[in-house]
Amino acid sequence: MSESLDAQMRDEIDDQVAEAFDAYLADRLAAPGPLRASLTSRRSAAVVLGTVGSGALATALAPDESAVTCWIWGAITVIDLAWLLTARRR
The missing domain is CATH 1.20.5 (Single alpha-helices involved in coiled-coils or other helix-helix interfaces)
Structure with missing residues (x-):
C-alpha cells in the first residue's frame, strides 16, 4: 500500500x-534579452547558428583531446556573446 x-x-x-x-x-x-533580440534579426541568428554548426563539425574532427574541444567552444562562446551584445545595441 x-x-x-x-x-x-x-x-x-x-x-x-x-x-x-x-x-x-x-x-x-x-x-527581452540578447537571445530574443537575435531571434528577431535573421542576420544575427544566422551567425550564431553558423558558429554553433561550425563548432559541432570542428568537435567531430578534433583529436580526442579535451583541451582542443574546450578552446573551440570557448572561442565560439566569446564570438556569439559579442555578436549578440552588438546586435542588441543596434
Whole structure:
C-alpha cells in the first residue's frame, strides 16, 4: 500500500515540477534579452547558428583531446556573446 502511495506522490510531484518549469520557460521566453533580440534579426541568428554548426563539425574532427574541444567552444562562446551584445545595441 505504501509503495503505491509513494508512486502516486512521486507522479504528482513530477507533474507539479513540470508545470512550474513550463511556466518558468514561458516567462523567460517572453522576457527581452540578447537571445530574443537575435531571434528577431535573421542576420544575427544566422551567425550564431553558423558558429554553433561550425563548432559541432570542428568537435567531430578534433583529436580526442579535451583541451582542443574546450578552446573551440570557448572561442565560439566569446564570438556569439559579442555578436549578440552588438546586435542588441543596434
